[in-house]
Ligand SMILES: Nc1ncnc2c1ncn2[C@@H]1O[C@H](COP(=O)(O)OP(=O)(O)O)[C@@H](O)[C@H]1O
């Protein structure tokens with residue numbers, strides 16, 4: 001007997017489905033919640049929107065064994081507007097503690113058949129890697145750091161909330177710290193940029209010392225001054 | 232299935248049509264069944280350079296709009312039996328080309344030919360977009376001057392994002408660079424970009440360098456693809472270029488400044 005899709009909702013109240021999601025993983029090396037919170041805070045400042053309310057998985061595999069309090073860490077992370085949803089790689093005691101804190105416990109290996117399988121990404125999702133040349137008329141946006149392996153042409157534009165690294169020649173525009181991160185920097189091997197900017201402070205090509213053009217350079221903000229230094 | 236090659240550049244007047252005619256004829260000389268399609272609706276001149284302008288009855292737009300079959304519209308070359316031209320319309324406007332229609336015509340041509348060359352109009356608007364959309368290979372034609380190189384760079388960006396291969400994510404358009412109208416003397420005087428400069432900026436493989444040569448214009452006026460003029464430098468350079476495309480290795484020629492009479496005599 002065939003059931004029309006529209007009638008499903010009347011018969012069933014819900015449906016279980018397997019789905020894959022991408023989570024940010026916080027790899028913990030040290031059980032000191034304060035140190036972790038400080039580092040995470042710095043990270044969040046680089047891309048506040050990205051992390052606000054972001055579900056994260058705590059990877060506890062690398063924490064030295066011992067008696068430490070998982071709930072203190074979870075509390076600190078929640079105070080930073082993060083939403084810890086699960087742990088993995090925990091020892092027996094901390095697995096137990098995770099359950100009491102109503103966190104999920106992810107299996108290290110493959111989840112058993114039929115279980116929803118969360119996709120967990122190890123790499124920091126805030127670094128964007130571009131391996132193709134960036135051509136005139138193209139615009140690349142990174143929520144965190146941006147790494148470009150090839151050249152960036154005249155008329156191309158790089159925008160990053162974090163820092164920008166360019167291993168080919170930088171001939172287009174590069175704007176780092178787009179949301180106001182004054183500690184963001186631009187690094188490039190061949191500086192021929194039309195415009196460079198950190199946190200809204202900018203310089204045009206003609207304002208860059210001729211001796212620095214064509215050289216490897218780093219660009220950073222010091223107070224109100226945008227410095228261009230040879231690398 | 233044919234390989235579809237777009238000959239494109241962004242900027243006008245750099246040698247796309249000259250290259251389409253020479254390269255297509257070169258492939259036919261090597262025994263491949265080759266069709267060259269003029270996408271420059273309203274500014275048709277491929278048929279002139281190929282010397283078949285008096286034999287155009289139906290054109291690309293007629294075929295797209297169902298007013299003629301592909302067989303009726305293809306103009307078979309009188310010199311080479313495995314070479315054919317599909318002319319652009321001189322009278323219709325550019326909107327007569329549709330993606331669906333172009334796709335159908337290229338599919339038809341793919342059944343009969345080994346290579347289909349699409350001679351792109353200048354610019355980055357619809358006509359240029361349709362010429363590149365179905366391509367497997369792209370030949371980017373550039374002159375050694377800043378504005379031409381920048382436009383080619385822009386076109387390379389579009390090739391990476393606005394083609395069927397890019398949209399379907401089923402592979403990438405192979406990019407090849409041909410630098411035309413190269414004049415070594417003007418390069419050493421600093422009036423033109425050098426090969427190295429152009430390659431630095433575009434960073435795609437160099438397929439060939441065609442020297443600036445008065446033979447090109449003479450050939451266009453005579454309706455002979457310059458590659459058939461095998462005594463000329465430009466003709467030989469196109470010959471090398473086709474050979475490299477087919478996987479043969481050929482050294483670059485005609486890229487050094489020719490020595491003057493006295494310097495030839497006394498060395499240096
Ligand atoms: N290698 C060359 N040497 C001298 N003139 C050339 C060369 N290549 C092209 N030309 C000339 O440049 C002009 C534009 O060429 P064309 O092939 O029509 O360019 P496009 O199709 O890109 O507009 C023509 O007058 C042509 O004769």
Ligand SMILES: [Mg+2]
Pocket residue numbers: 247248249271351352
């Ligand atoms: Mg043309």
